[in-house]
Amino acid sequence: MLLDIRNADAWVNQNKIFNGLNLQIEQGEKIAVLGPNGAGKSTLLKLITREIYPVVKENSYIRLYGSETINLWELRKKIGLLSQDLQADYTPYCTGLDVVLSGFFGSVGQHGHLQATDEQRTQALQTMKQLGIIQAESIMYQRLSTGQQRRLLLARALIHQPEALIFDEPSSGLDPGAAFALLKQMRNFCRPDHSLILVTHHLDEIIPEVQRVVLIKQGKIVADGDKARILTSTNISLLYDIPVIVSEQDNWYRIRPA
Template sequence: MTAPLIEIRDATVVRDGRPLLAVERFSLTTGERIAVLGPNGAGKSTLVRLLTRDVLPVHTPTSAVLVDGDPRLPLFEVRALLGIVSDVLQSDYDRAVRVEDVVLSGFFGSIGLYRGHDVTAEMRQAAIHAMREMGVDHLARRTIDTLSTGEARRTLIARALVSDPAALVLDEPCHGLDPGAAWHFRQVLSRLARADRALVIVTHHVEDIVPEIDRVVLMKGGRVAADGPKWDVLTSARLSDLFGCPLEVEERNGAYRIW
């Protein structure tokens, strides 16, 4: 059998003696489309940082974080396989860097381009393709600090796509967007979910779980509270317990919202 693209086993992340995240098992297979849903403080962003190796789990005989079946895959290869876009990355790019250079920097895992970076003609073509895919090619010579939040986020997704990753991980993709911009951005999410690569949407908004998502993982208190098919997990009872208030779930054509 082919190894999962991502697999976490018995992983606990501790800070200042307090566990932030404890995951018995989590996996993502090639081409799978999932959402990780939970309130603020549930451990979602720590899970993303565990995948990027910005944090490491407490070592035990059974703990493991495997990417492409390898527990020791070099960091550069991890970042090539997993295209990750987060609020932290967007904050890092609050500077006058041209959109084209932002996208090209995805090849080097850097914030912008530096003198030692050797940008090839093939890289520039890939950057043009990624910018076109995300609808930001007309902004190529603008600097990212002059863009709207939605434009900047689409630029960072192009940055993640430029190296053709096996999985795209989007942490709170609609954060900071007004209702109109969020609606348009969710159309982008649907388009990304129809591509061949795996997609992970990490969010506390049920509305971000576009119809193309098949599986939902609920997180609460740093643990996985539920993991399964979307229609089994997104129930009024489960979400009321997850967010600690009475909620009613409404589904329409594969899209969900709560009251």
């Protein structure tokens, strides 16, 4: 099992975000997580990436790959992460190529004494070409646009061939061409043994490979199950407290005002 959260409480500063949270995700599952602003989606991802720890109490745990104490570096090898927070926290003083190479080391920015091999550099440059960001090879991160930074972080998330992708609003700041390239990368990644956890506000970036949808509101999972069963106009209207119409075509979903 990729993730097993049992009866977890979690606080962010003075705010209790989760109270007895339960969520299980099998290896190979592709899931989307939806919910209004402030619902707790990013906090959930931080519990998975160990940026936040749950309250220690009886009969409560978070297991990743079957372990409550998985080594952080092991975890980073297995996971490709892309989020707003990572983008904001990323150290400004490194080149585009360094950003992508840092994915091999699970580091943010400098990778200390670890030197990238020629093979890793070739691979990084190849991925940058595929994502249309090769021109940023020698440019400092801080001098790039939001969308360019995001493309680099996408390349960073994929470069070490992780088993699972954890993406928090990945298309934010991307132009349509880059957003479509992102969807293509996600689809290519979705082999049967690979897992995807996609937090999004955009139904149209829930790729057909996603089979399960989890709805979160005010720190509670209010619906969880098969995509077609969960992504209905009624459920999404209730989730966001506005009347919407959800439509589906060829396993792609769209939302519009009712």
